[in-house]
Amino acid sequence: MSRILAAALFAACIAPAFAAARTDTILIQGIAAGTQTVDAAVGSRVHAEYSYNDRGRGDHVVADWTLDDAGRPVTYEGRGNDYMKAPVEEHFAIVDGKASWRNRTEHGSAPAAGAFYMPANPPPEFLGVLARALLKAPGHRLALLPTGEATLEAHGIVRAGGRELRQYRVAGLDFTPQPIWLEGDGATGAIVSGWFSIVPEALAKSLEPLQAAQDETDNARSARLARELARTPKGGLLIRDARVFDPRDLGVSEHTSVLVRGERIVRIAPDAALQDAGDAEVLDAHGRFLMPGLWDNHQHFSEFDGLLDIANGVTSARDMANDTDGFLARVARFDDGSEIGPRVLKAGIIDGTGELAGPTKMRVDTAAEATKAVDWYADHGYAQIKIYSSIKPELMPVLAARAHERGLRVSGHVPAFMSARQFVEGGADELQHLNFVMLNFLYPGVKETRNRDRFIKVAEHAREFTPDRPEVREFIAFLKAHHTVLDPTMTIFENLFSADPEAIMPGLEAVAPRLPPQVRRSLYGNALPVPEGQEDAYRAAFPAMLALLKALHDAGVTIIPGTDALAGYQLHHELELYAKAGIAPAEVLRIATLVPAEVMGVARDRGVIAPGKYADMVLVDGDPTRDIADIRKVATVIKGGKLYDPMAIERAVGIAPRPGAR
Structure with a gap:
């Protein structure tokens, strides 16, 4: 202009x-x-x-x-x-x-x-x-x-x-x-x-x-x-003197080199065995920690999320509900490199009708409409459907059966007037949000979960359902037996149940001072108001959810991390919460890298630093296998062989430099 x-x-x-x-x-x-x-x-x-x-x-x-x-x-x-x-x-x-x-x-x-x-x-x-x-x-x-x-x-x-x-x-x-x-x-x-x-x-x-x-x-x-902001090395990339993390055995290989040609890894070897890489550009890691790119399995992409993801080492993601036109174009731009963002797998939301229906045009009331909606998503390259809260319970198995016929996974919120057990028995492969596991124990006393009761009733009663209770142990075993995957979004519940309305959202205290001022202001006051007399229950709710998460993990229920919140930065805190629950940091890294690739059927290309895989890696200035908080110290991000400087991305979106940065 x-x-x-x-x-x-x-x-x-x-x-x-x-x-x-x-x-x-x-x-x-x-x-x-x-x-x-x-x-x-x-x-x-x-x-x-x-x-x-x-x-x-x-x-x-x-x-x-x-x-x-x-x-x-x-x-x-x-x-x-x-x-x-x-x-x-x-x-x-x-x-x-x-x-x-x-x-x-x-x-x-x-x-x-x-x-x-x-x-x-x-x-x-x-x-x-x-x-x-x-x-x-x-x-x-x-x-x-x-x-x-x-x-x-x-x-x-x-x-x-x-x-x-x-x-x-x-x-x-x-x-x-x-x-x-x-x-x-x-x-x-x-x-x-x-x-x-x-x-x-x-x-x-x-x-x-x-x-x-x-x-x-x-x-x-x-x-x-x-x-x-994206730089493609000429002739390839040779990363030298890295400490390479392998999520398959949780091992770390010292003094290791990784050779990348194009968008894939071609060789990994000790430094001494990889002396000549021809015309490849050399990146000296100086003994820093190199790990596969992170996954965020619960996002809703908008204008800036791709940039924030890459700045924080998230190279793979799953969108759990979006529009059906502009979003597809955005993913195409991520893929062709005209917009910065991770590799995105698409989950298409389907809901019923009514005042409390979710934010989507894909609303169905009949079996024919349900089948048509699933087919649309399958025809447009989606990997999964997300069933939402207003779906009629009788349509849930219809949706699941058609999705499985078309090769799509099935997940979602447990629809109102169903229990999580019924949802899994109806064909769900995965549950979004840990509160729906808690609500299973409140069913049939709590059936209407389209409104705020799906948060409020959990806040009031979560402390009652400790992992030693028979019904809790039995349901955990049920989820394990059905190979049910859980996307728990723990940061959401920490904020809803235990945040101080006059304080920054938990987990973002360190980064908040660097964010654009109006963004920073939005990070205050997002907690649920606590009714008089419920202070102790609300205070105990999130620790109870952490204990349940640990019990689910220990029993072998598959967990994959997602945020449903601020891209990139909130994922780091999600992983910190898993460690706070008692999951070993190295295992948390496996949950954030290899496990989602396996769940989503793309482990052939992602999840491990190995020959033939995509060159999606994160260089970290620390050791998150010892202190998971080091996951925040992202020094360089590599996606498909392209190099990204996190601080340069942050400057481009108005984020102030990190303390001590030059």
């Missing part, structure tokens, strides 16, 4: 702000889930209400604010609840040039000095408020309160739904610039993504051109980063 056109777009939107009322539709995966109402017609005050339902969860925020002539907040008042239904109350005001703010996790003050206050839990409309203020700001740049800085770029005009909208990108809020569409008069036109969109009702069925324009912008940025 030319500078002249960009300047014209900026100038066009500095016009005085609109004064009108409107109602937007909240779309999750294209399905209406709530509304946002904005009323700017009451003097200088703006009033907004934002609410949506996502499987019984979802924000409900009522907010009022006033702005100065530059479009910056002078006052802000917000109240309601956050996604997990914890209370939200937020206050901001500028008095005599001093800005003061208070919310559940923050309070402070600072000279206003032309800065823009970004609330912790605002309605989506506030992104439009920020964009309009940036349009007026010198250099389209504003300091943010409590911390950070935002900038704005213009990316062209698109006509959709009978109106012209201008695409802008706000940088400084997330790992990647956030898109927003503005009307010609500066009014918020739409906030669009493949997962969650906020649009006027008139635009709800006209999002394709907006999404296509955003994709073009995103893809150009991704391709540029891939060119800048």
Whole structure:
């Protein structure tokens, strides 16, 4: 886009702000889930209400604010609840040039000095408020309160739904610039993504051109980063003097060399036996730890997850639910190298219908519809289906049988009104989330698990089901006998049951100070609110889940690690929790490398550093077989023979350097 056109777009939107009322539709995966109402017609005050339902969860925020002539907040008042239904109350005001703010996790003050206050839990409309203020700001740049800085770029005009909208990108809020569409008069036109969109009702069925324009912008940025951050050695790669970890026997070979040609490993030998590698580039490991690439078996890929995965040594992953168009294109870009990301295996979600159905268009009510959905996923290269909570129990065996006929694995949430035992007996190969194992012991007392009860009832009762109880021992033996795999996502439950709402999410304390400020703020206050009288039960819930995890592992139940949370960094903590449960660190590394490759049927190419395998490896500055926390010390990542510098990737997504880094 030319500078002249960009300047014209900026100038066009500095016009005085609109004064009108409107109602937007909240779309999750294209399905209406709530509304946002904005009323700017009451003097200088703006009033907004934002609410949506996502499987019984979802924000409900009522907010009022006033702005100065530059479009910056002078006052802000917000109240309601956050996604997990914890209370939200937020206050901001500028008095005599001093800005003061208070919310559940923050309070402070600072000279206003032309800065823009970004609330912790605002309605989506506030992104439009920020964009309009940036349009007026010198250099389209504003300091943010409590911390950070935002900038704005213009990316062209698109006509959709009978109106012209201008695409802008706000940088400084997330790992990647956030898109927003503005009307010609500066009014918020739409906030669009493949997962969650906020649009006027008139635009709800006209999002394709907006999404296509955003994709073009995103893809150009991704391709540029891939060119800048991925390096292919000329003539091959020879890694020398490495300590090579083998997950097959948990051994570590000292002073070992690994020769890579193209995307595969061709030879491994002691340093002295591999003296001449021809024209291969030499990477001296200086005695550091070299291991197979990590797996994250529970992700939902968006714009930045691939970058965060590679920066943290995750070279293989499994997506457990996504859209059925943009996601496929993203995986194709990962594969052809035009976007940085791991090798991804796809699991397609299928749910039933109703108010509490999951965020997917693939919803079925009949056996014919169930078969058609499975066939679609099989025809599009998926490896697995994920059955979700609103599936009718009688359809679950139909889905499983058809998936197995088509060569797909079967996993998921245990549907409501079924037990985990019934789910496995119906054909499930795998369970997502350890809470569904706990819920098996509460069945049939707890049958409705589409809502928050699937968390709350576990928090209330987990401590009662210790591994020595007969029904627990019997069910563990049942899972072992059925070769059931478990994707436990332990970090999710540590955060829900034992997090301090005024503290950073557990496991991210060290990395959080380096993250973009608004990302860092999102890591606070994600725990379930604890009902009065339930403090002891909630406090004991997560230790009880760790004890159950250890018992499952000791009995031989296959465990594979996944996060369902912040990519890369959260996986490291997931592995730390396995060690905290009592699993030996070297065994944890096997669980994170070889075991998922075997479960997913790709061990021929992945999971071990050996001749013929993909050159997917992680060089670690430490020894995670002794201290699993060393898994965080990723020095170099290799995927398919290409080299990646984790710190360079972090810089590209706005993450500050590691302490002591040069």
